[in-house]
Amino acid sequence: MKHLLSIDELTTDELQELLRITPSFAEVASRRIAKVPALRGLTVATLFYEDSTRTRLSFEVAAKRLSADTLNVSVASSSVNKGESLRDTAETIEAMGIDAVVVRHASSGAPWQLTKWLDASVINAGDGWHQHPTQALLDCFTLQQELGSLEGRHIAIVGDIKHSRVARSDVSAFTRLGATVTLVAPPTLLPPATETWPVTVSHDLDSVLTDVDAVYLLRMQKERMRESLVPDLREYTALYGLTAARASKLGTKIPILHPGPMNRGVEIAADVPDLDQVVVVDQVRNGVAVRMAVLFMLLGSGNSGLPTDSLPAMAEEVPA
Numbered sequence: 260m261k262h263l264l265s266i267d268e269l270t271t272d273e274l275q276e277l278l279r280i281t282p283s284f285a286e287v288a289s290r291r292i293a294k295v296p297a298l299r300g301l302t303v304a305t306l307f308y309e310d311s312t313r314t315r316l317s318f319e320v321a322a323k324r325l326s327a328d329t330l331n332v333s334v335a336s337s338s339v340n341k342g343e344s345l346r347d348t349a350e351t352i353e354a355m356g357i358d359a360v361v362v363r364h365a366s367s368g369a370p371w372q373l374t375k376w377l378d379a380s381v382i383n384a385g386d387g388w389h390q391h392p393t394q395a396l397l398d399c400f401t402l403q404q405e406l407g408s409l410e411g412r413h414i415a416i417v418g419d420i421k422h423s424r425v426a427r428s429d430v431s432a433f434t435r436l437g438a439t440v441t442l443v444a445p446p447t448l449l450p451p452a453t454e455t456w457p458v459t460v461s462h463d464l465d466s467v468l469t470d471v472d473a474v475y476l477l478r479m480q481k482e483r484m485r486e487s488l489v490p491d492l493r494e495y496t497a498l499y500g501l502t503a504a505r506a507s508k509l510g511t512k513i514p515i516l517h518p519g520p521m522n523r524g525v526e527i528a529a530d531v532p533d534l535d536q537v538v539v540v541d542q543v544r545n546g547v548a549v550r551m552a553v554l555f556m557l558l559g560s561g562n563s564g565l566p567t568d569s570l571p572a573m574a575e576e577v578p579a
């Protein structure tokens with residue numbers, strides 16, 4: 260495989276294989292020198308046209324732990340601000356001899372467009388409302404850590420589903436790993452045609468919470484709303500927010516996930532993120548390991564398939 264553009268482009272076997280090899284990469288982080296030589300000599304560039312804290316950092320840390328060189332094209336201070344097109348920017352990056360481009364863009368499909376212009380591998384780090392495949396991988400990995408397996412588990416995804424590339428990628432990955440998914444949102448925050456999605460839909464959070472194995476909260480993505488879709492944020496929080504009262508009814512064993520950034524006081528009450536069952540920090544930590552696995556799969560094994568055979572090479576530490 261050369262690119263990772265959508266979670267749907269991974270077969271279920273590839274998805275499971277990536278999750279199976281991720282712990283080998285997580286182990287690297289616990290070493291005194293958290294670095295292996297796997298991608299030495301290769302260069303990974305991040306090209307983010309939308310704001311990001313954890314995803315961009317996570318890819319950068321992942322690439323560095325595999326000994327790749329990294330470049331960050333900061334759109335705010337690049338020629339993009341002078342009106343340079345995605346194509347010209349991409350070709351400039353390519354001319355520098357880059358091996359992989361990690362791209363985030365407000366337009367759905369932008370990463371596919373890049374693959375037509377570049378020889379480099381392209382990894383989608385979020386395109387508009389559409390896809391965010393590495394988020395889905397890290398969410399599956401975190402849920403497996405918490406629940407053992409997703410098979411037969413019931414996961415509620417709550418909040419602004421309509422604008423969420425995370426929800427679109429997660430629904431595909433969770434259901435392919437055997438989970439059932441209920442989307443919980445007001446009608447205005449649901450995408451059209453949810454009947455074609457492999458999910459159940461509910462507008463009643465309290466009743467869904469009585470019967471879940473995990474809760475996945477989403478932020479209100481105001482930057483993607485062209486109109487006001489919730490008349491009043493306080494009313495939204497009352498009906499769909501994970502308040503302290505709802506969290507206590509949930510009990511202490513059900514994991515609570517969120518891709519970040521959290522809006523405390525909106526989709527999650529201010530002190531709920533501090534509960535032990537909130538695994539947001541694990542998601543961030545696992546994100547690095549999963550992205551190492553993805554970079555290694557795309558760049559580290561000569562594109563000959565998944566790196567199971569090459570994994571022993573990982574054991575070698577980079578000399579200090």
Ligand code: NCD
Nearest residue numbers: 314385391425478518519520
């Ligand atoms: C998400 C995104 O950008 O799609 N965040 C992330 O990647 N961690 C979700 C969001 O912005 O709410």
